[in-house]
Amino acid sequence: MSMQTSVNIKSFSEDTRKSLLSTAGEVFAEFGFHAATVREICRRADVNVAAINYHFGSKEELYLQVLESAHNEAARKYPYAASKDEPPEKRLEGFILSFMQGFLDKGRASWHGKLMAREMVEPTVALKRMVERTIRPRNVFLTEAVREIMGGKFSDEEIARSVFSIIGQCLFYSHASAVIARLKPEINCGADGAGQTASHIIRFSLAALKHMPLNKKGVTPFEGVTPFDGAK
Amino acid sequence: MSMQTSVNIKSFSEDTRKSLLSTAGEVFAEFGFHAATVREICRRADVNVAAINYHFGSKEELYLQVLESAHNEAARKYPYAASKDEPPEKRLEGFILSFMQGFLDKGRASWHGKLMAREMVEPTVALKRMVERTIRPRNVFLTEAVREIMGGKFSDEEIARSVFSIIGQCLFYSHASAVIARLKPEINCGADGAGQTASHIIRFSLAALKHMPLNKKGVTPFEGVTPFDGAK
DNA sequence: AACAATATCAAACGCCTGTTTGAATGTCAA
DNA sequence: TTGACATTCAAACAGGCGTTTGATATTGTT
Numbered sequence: 001m002s003m004q005t006s007v008n009i010k011s012f013s014e015d016t017r018k019s020l021l022s023t024a025g026e027v028f029a030e031f032g033f034h035a036a037t038v039r040e041i042c043r044r045a046d047v048n049v050a051a052i053n054y055h056f057g058s059k060e061e062l063y064l065q066v067l068e069s070a071h072n073e074a075a076r077k078y079p080y081a082a083s084k085d086e087p088p089e090k091r092l093e094g095f096i097l098s099f100m101q102g103f104l105d106k107g108r109a110s111w112h113g114k115l116m117a118r119e120m121v122e123p124t125v126a127l128k129r130m131v132e133r134t135i136r137p138r139n140v141f142l143t144e145a146v147r148e149i150m151g152g153k154f155s156d157e158e159i160a161r162s163v164f165s166i167i168g169q170c171l172f173y174s175h176a177s178a179v180i181a182r183l184k185p186e187i188n189c190g191a192d193g194a195g196q197t198a199s200h201i202i203r204f205s206l207a208a209l210k211h212m213p214l215n216k217k218g219v220t221p222f223e224g225v226t227p228f229d230g231a232k
Numbered sequence: 233m234s235m236q237t238s239v240n241i242k243s244f245s246e247d248t249r250k251s252l253l254s255t256a257g258e259v260f261a262e263f264g265f266h267a268a269t270v271r272e273i274c275r276r277a278d279v280n281v282a283a284i285n286y287h288f289g290s291k292e293e294l295y296l297q298v299l300e301s302a303h304n305e306a307a308r309k310y311p312y313a314a315s316k317d318e319p320p321e322k323r324l325e326g327f328i329l330s331f332m333q334g335f336l337d338k339g340r341a342s343w344h345g346k347l348m349a350r351e352m353v354e355p356t357v358a359l360k361r362m363v364e365r366t367i368r369p370r371n372v373f374l375t376e377a378v379r380e381i382m383g384g385k386f387s388d389e390e391i392a393r394s395v396f397s398i399i400g401q402c403l404f405y406s407h408a409s410a411v412i413a414r415l416k417p418e419i420n421c422g423a424d425g426a427g428q429t430a431s432h433i434i435r436f437s438l439a440a441l442k443h444m445p446l447n448k449k450g451v452t453p454f455e456g457v458t459p460f461d462g463a464k
Numbered sequence: 465a466a467c468a469a470t471a472t473c474a475a476a477c478g479c480c481t482g483t484t485t486g487a488a489t490g491t492c493a494a
Numbered sequence: 495t496t497g498a499c500a501t502t503c504a505a506a507c508a509g510g511c512g513t514t515t516g517a518t519a520t521t522g523t524t
Binding site for chain 1: 266267352353354355359360363367368371389390392393394396397399400401402403404405407408410411412414415416418419429431432433435436437439440442443444445447
Binding site: 037053058059 | 480481482483484485
């Protein structure tokens with residue numbers, strides 16, 4: 001291993017590593033794992049193309065280490081978990097705002113959130129780890145708040161689906177940003193609109209959680225109705 | 233082989249075209265435009281690799297024609313638009329169920345819905361056309377129903393965001409299916425669970441639309457509060 | 465039957481990808 | 495300085511991609 005003793009004016013090794021890690025986070029967050037190319041990463045980091053394989057072994061291993069460091073960085077920056085003794089509504093509020101900032105913000109702070117949003121749509125080998133390490137804990141936290149808000153009359157499945165409904169609203173602004181920009185360019189859905197967006201999702205979701213009717217067992221709203229079978 | 237008697241057993245020209253169009257729809261819906269390869273399409277269609285460029289000119293042109301025919305097919309199969317004289321709640325119900333079936337169903341029927349969901353996350357040259365041809369009309373239809381349900385007290389932006397909240401809930405089951413499978417495998421989120429899923433989204437959304445509080449102008453729930461600034 | 469137009473085919477092309485190579489350079493300990 | 499090691503570099507590699515080619519086979523028309 002390297003580890004030169006004493007101080008070095010130029011300790012290239014560590015510099016190149018860190019530079020690559022940082023630049024790769026930027027490029028992966030921008031293009032996703034598959035569309036990002038090692039040549040683009042190395043060009044931005046101003047290092048030779050061979051550097052990635054020398055320092056990390058492969059593009060995939062670099063990606064995994066980027067996720068690792070981005071995770072740690074994000075965990076410091078966005079500790080979504082408000083203290084447990086806050087009322088569930090406050091916890092939900094806090095979660096939604098920090099969750100959305102986590103992928104709408106600009107700069108390194110949002111890399112992990114963007115990578116997570118991409119990993120959902122276009123999974124890589126990292127998905128399993130990301131689910132257990134990041135997504136499941138957040139899901140548990142959110143589920144507990146939602147359960148308290150909804151009261152005791154709903155099944156676990158209904159609660160889980162309500163959590164999905166909340167997350168789905170949030171992720172829409174990440175996954176469908178290209179469509180939003182074309183469809184409703186007047187709506188501020190970027191980083192500076194995160195507060196507005198979160199505010200709407202919170203009001204929408206709290207109203208839903210507090211007023212959603214029970215699902216009549218065995219009866220869907222469409223039972224016996226085929227209103228959209230226009231084609232034969 | 234024998235007996236090429238009478239009518240052509242193989243009328244290659246049109247057959248190859250249609251076979252390619254159909255197979256390409258399947259492969260594009262499964263992998264998306266970029267990840268799908270012309271070699272895989274041709275392999276499944278059992279035609280030579282040169283066939284795509286001979287009959288369509290390019291992979292991209294094939295994709296555009298696949299979208300065209302998938303659009304027409306889906307428009308016949310899922311005429312989401314319930315008649316305008318139905319109450320808005322019924323129109324919303326109908327839209328959500330048929331929208332979700334549009335990408336959760338199996339087989340050709342769902343190709344257009346799947347391609348649309350992919351196009352949102354990973355736009356191609358086809359996005360603009362898809363927005364104007366499919367997404368915007370649906371958005372208008374849904375917006376009108378939502379506006380009627382919410383009453384006259386909300387701004388256009390609040391209504392548009394509420395539409396996003398509904399669409400976002402639906403698309404979550406398409407965009408995050410890999411995560412759902414890992415996180416909550418017990419929940420039925422596939423084609424046969426579309427009714428359940430739609431039912432939940434409808435109840436959740438109707439409750440939200442009917443009980444959502446007005447946004448106090450200039451005051452977000454977080455005004456002056458920085459509860460998640462854990463890092464310095 | 466014979467010709468011209470159309471369609472299929474195996475093979476190759478040019479490009480881009482992640483990765484490897486082997487020589488050159490830099491760094492530290494003796 | 496010397497030798498050993500770590501790092502950088504230009505260049506090449508192997509493989510996949512969409513596409514093109516030129517020969518071959520099939521079709522429609524006369």
